[in-house]
Amino acid sequence: MDLRFTPEESAFREEVRTFIRDNLPREIHERMRLGYPPRKQDTIAWQRILNAQGWAGYNWPKEHGGPGWSPIQRMIFLEENLSAPAPELLSFNITMLGPVLIQFGTEAQKKRFLPRAANLDDWWCQGFSEPGAGSDLASLRTAAKRDGDHYVVNGQKIWTSTAHNADWCFCLVRTDPTAKKRQEGISFLLIDLRTPGIEVRPIISIDGSHHLNEVFFTDVRVPVENLVGEENRGWSVAKYLLGNERTGIARLGKSKERVRFAKEVAREVRKEGRPLIEDRGFRARVAQLEVDMKALEITQLRVVSAYAKAGGNRPDPLSSVLKIKGTELLQASSELVMDVGGPQAMPVWQQELAALANEPAIGPDWAPQMAPNYLMLRAASIYGGTNEIQKNILNKAVLGL
Amino acid sequence: MDLRFTPEESAFREEVRTFIRDNLPREIHERMRLGYPPRKQDTIAWQRILNAQGWAGYNWPKEHGGPGWSPIQRMIFLEENLSAPAPELLSFNITMLGPVLIQFGTEAQKKRFLPRAANLDDWWCQGFSEPGAGSDLASLRTAAKRDGDHYVVNGQKIWTSTAHNADWCFCLVRTDPTAKKRQEGISFLLIDLRTPGIEVRPIISIDGSHHLNEVFFTDVRVPVENLVGEENRGWSVAKYLLGNERTGIARLGKSKERVRFAKEVAREVRKEGRPLIEDRGFRARVAQLEVDMKALEITQLRVVSAYAKAGGNRPDPLSSVLKIKGTELLQASSELVMDVGGPQAMPVWQQELAALANEPAIGPDWAPQMAPNYLMLRAASIYGGTNEIQKNILNKAVLGL
Amino acid sequence: MDFDPTEDQRLLGDSVARLLASEYSFEQRKSLLGTPTGWSERLWSHYAELGLLGLPISEEHGGFGGGPVDVMLLMQAFGRHLVLEPYLATVVLGGTALRLAGNAAQQGEVLPAIAEGSLKLAFAHGERQARYDLSDVRTTATRRGDGFVLEGAKSVVLHGDCADRLVVSARTAGREDEPEGISLFLVDAAAPGVARRGYALRDGTRAAEISLSGVALPREALLGPPDAGLPIVERVVEAGIAATAAEVIGAMEAMQAMTLDYLKTRQQFGRPIGDNQALQHRAAEMLVALEQGRSMAMLATMSLEEEDAAERARAVSMAKVGVGQAGRFVSQNAVQLHGGIGMTEEYAVGHFFRRVMVIEHLFGDTATHLDRLADQVA
């Protein structure tokens, strides 16, 4: 047992950190440091830079263009990227579609889609959730009926993140409505969003942003060659996708970056005539977060390391611990940032609109995104299986309750 | 709406406070201030002083020797008594047996038992719980078989608090084992603990104290005149008893007294060369407790006041809020006291044994009871319906879930 | 000790409830949010007709002569519907400043106009660097001739964009954050040198940045004693804390009701999600927080008439902490129990969430007030 990083691991971290520092466009970095989400072009630009370096498919096997990293290296890479802060790789392309195609795709599908996914030439989104089928995925109703060489898709998806940016969507559809079990009769389809009959309607989130969408399918014709895996066996594809390696599920780099930012602003902001960073209560809150982040960092290393030892073929149920604590810390750190801002964090400053209008910016530049980040991260304990569902998983898979 | 105490209520509080200050024996007060539980003789002595003043049956109607107080007055009285700190009235006698006899007892029973209960001439205990029947009271199995003018009782009770001090026990027993519903066929019996066939065995608690007991009944003959209410209808007597007025369930006076004590000791104890009471972290913790106690104080007034308005005939389900927050604060305040003590709170100093042995006391006089109080109060969220059960009650009775 | 509303309060409450039920549905409110002012002049007149705008104003000045409890009940109703009109700014903050500091002429001019709905006020005290320090005032008022000239800027002035008059704090003496040397002025929002830039806060209510350059004021603009304005600012802020505490109670009630409804109706795996005991217990914990918060909102209200400033400040700080913590717990869990839908602009719970969030960051946040209490532990 040796709980320190090996020299190789430390060198790897240094390599990643240096690469990001030297290659991340300054404007993107500055926007993200102030808490702005990456714009579409930011995500694309950065993923292409990483892809040129051979790192975009960071968790793909070498023969499909991945860098061949160990789970620990993958974790280090993700943490450094988040904590830079740099735009995240588009997870639909990299951690979802990629591994699914590698496992279940035809050679033609791999050849056609993988390189474009890595380079973000295609922006993918995920069509799983439906109204009335949130956590209870198996109750989905969007239908795909075979008609010659095509499926004809009718139905509705919801919570489709980034569908308005996307070129393609991987969907779960019901191909056999007569199947006895609800999990049977489902298929996994790749749908080109430019196909006629598709309508994408925005869902605005409570931070005012547009991430989510409803997607309506009316007689959408999808070539059968876009079926992944066997017809009616899409449930196992979906299970594979959802159960995939969950390195980085804790998004710890983001929490670290937020606490760092809170401290930075707390040097500027004053309380009773002194910098807020000297305030006892603020310091105690930061210290507590740093303790919890340190614990999670080690827990994450343990889970990833066990995952690597076990051959990396099934996710450790303890990754639910990472999800629970990780989202708690994301939320607590974004709350800290907002509280540092105080009243200045409350206005919708519309900095960018102001800039366009050639008016001077109002409010300090660190303020505009404090509340939106806090608001948006309330979803962290909801998506990807609510924290309540994570506890159910721990009960069943670990505690036997 | 007027949220201030009336002058009459304030004057009443002053009257109670003055009476306690002038009449509580100094030795008892000093022991309790240091956190020692009252000894048997302390409880008896103080209850007799209160009874001489006409206050022992504080919640009994005037015609049965009560003072005829309003619910608000009763609450003030209990709070002042707890916060003095003075020994509590023996609840088995005053809040449990008394109201039950007044509601269900025969004239003979009232005449025989009530005055002695008020004066603590008889020490009562409660025989409800059985092994395997904790919260699920209706599954009790102690049997009482009619035999002429007597019931013959066989079975076992557990968690019988103060049975080793007690003269009498009011018990739930099964008189009809063939009843269809489990709640039927149960009777409420008064049992003289000097009757042959009764064995009381101590249960030592994790604080090292002896409060609880197991009580074994072997062919114990109980005169039928000791039946309260109708045979086989004891469940409604028990429900009345358990659903009785819950003024004082929050035991807020105790929490206040503990926080006060913590501050007192924190003036003596030092941290980094200064009195602990000047420490920022300690102060923040006290401030938070004081906020929560203030909120509970007002919530309690609201519940008691609504109870009074409603004619005082059924407990407000919101009293579960009082129980939940009240026990959380009891536990948090005892934790605070222990933490103030630090390492000095950890030894079993056995002050009293030392005194007997004419050896000098070891350790500061405030230290010995800090940990035992903390330990004992872990039970506060367990007895009288666990806090989890209180939440179930709120769900059913208030939220309709 | 009496927790029941009086007959008058009940009647008032009923008429307010009726008005809001018919005029303040989620959809109606949403369309107000889309207007340039962000609230309704028409409803403002309604409020005036109902006597709401004059609620805490004396009868002598055309008001209702009500007290803090009346305002509490009204704000609670406003909180249930997320009312957008500038009641807090005009009646509570501005009105309190006038009642406490105004001379007969000022009161006689302004208070009746508030009550009849023809005049709106804003409390222009906070500055960008001040965060929650009430004494950190850098705007200056320099004597010139018989009057004063204002220089400086005010930040996040609630409903500062629509106010007709501004209650402005400025330094007439003292260092940047000294308690002494602050004076209050009643300033016409249209006066030369006053520039305003309005925007929405995260909850849709309006605020403004206000710059003051060379704003010339007559001697009569001074509101209250010179150099000794801070105690008035403090009482205005205390009134604001009590009023918004009540608003948070209303918002929590609404969120709790919505959440219970959702738990009972939303089906998953073939049964209502409210069958999950873990969610039931969360709802029970929300109820506990709501009731404890309600008690603290009452404390703030009843403390407003306390004469001892230290005791009043202490009670109000306790209430700010208690309500702030309760609001955070209830609103975070209301969104959590709703899941994805709770995160959307189209669903009401997120709007309540944001109102509670904004209120927590007005008048000193939870940490700031807990800190003040900690200072006094002895």
Place this chain on the structure above:
Amino acid sequence: MDFDPTEDQRLLGDSVARLLASEYSFEQRKSLLGTPTGWSERLWSHYAELGLLGLPISEEHGGFGGGPVDVMLLMQAFGRHLVLEPYLATVVLGGTALRLAGNAAQQGEVLPAIAEGSLKLAFAHGERQARYDLSDVRTTATRRGDGFVLEGAKSVVLHGDCADRLVVSARTAGREDEPEGISLFLVDAAAPGVARRGYALRDGTRAAEISLSGVALPREALLGPPDAGLPIVERVVEAGIAATAAEVIGAMEAMQAMTLDYLKTRQQFGRPIGDNQALQHRAAEMLVALEQGRSMAMLATMSLEEEDAAERARAVSMAKVGVGQAGRFVSQNAVQLHGGIGMTEEYAVGHFFRRVMVIEHLFGDTATHLDRLADQVA
């Protein structure tokens, strides 16, 4: 990065587990608690035979030459069984002091005796007024002739009642709570002027009040550099924190297992109480706390060999906080989920609860260490 034990560690762990399984049942432990010393000389010999007493002692001194990870694994096993023997006092605290500060003669005399089980140490540092301030030492060591004379008293000295030698801190210079001026001494517990009064702590482990009046010491009793003993005290305490953190992990594992067992078997209303989802979720939260605590115990362990004192202290403080909070959460909920039975002396969970409680109040409690971390936030 490697979280697996080595082959040696696995073998050692197996033999310890076997020994404790057969010798340290709840009943066996209870009878030990009833003895005058409160622990077993016989098992102490067993530990010596197994090499446990020499685990972190170099091979040159008859030990096993193990490191912090070995001690961690052992302490974790001890925690699972609530081992009562004076391992912490003798091997961890006393042994660390000797290893860090002892000269060749002192090490040569003491360390082999520890390893073979013939000598027990105690770390007599804390004083009644000091609470958690390591530099608050009022016991004095005055030079007399070639040696020293000790005057003072030590409080809550772990296993101070049974130790053969005491590592005593005393002031050779400086004011009462100055960092400089503290020296360590190796003192024979039977020396004239040493009086001990033993007692149990709340978890049944033993400690003592020790008074030192006119205890004459030769020059050779000085352990480490004069006046500069505090850094050694700090490292000894850090070793104690790491070892007890591991013990808490073991105790939490035991409580978690007991609680799960209870939830699965205890019937109420005709079904196991573990069917209640609210209790299931609590159990899941206990698991989260346990795993986070485990990570922090590892952090403490791996930090012990860090050379940078500030970084080491910081990591150890983080671990003390993390493990302290996890321990409190897990132990409080373990008792709560057991209900009444969990409150009794006859049931094991309360014993684990008290061990965790006592450990939290050794070497600085959670608040103290969080405070130290807060001091460094920048």
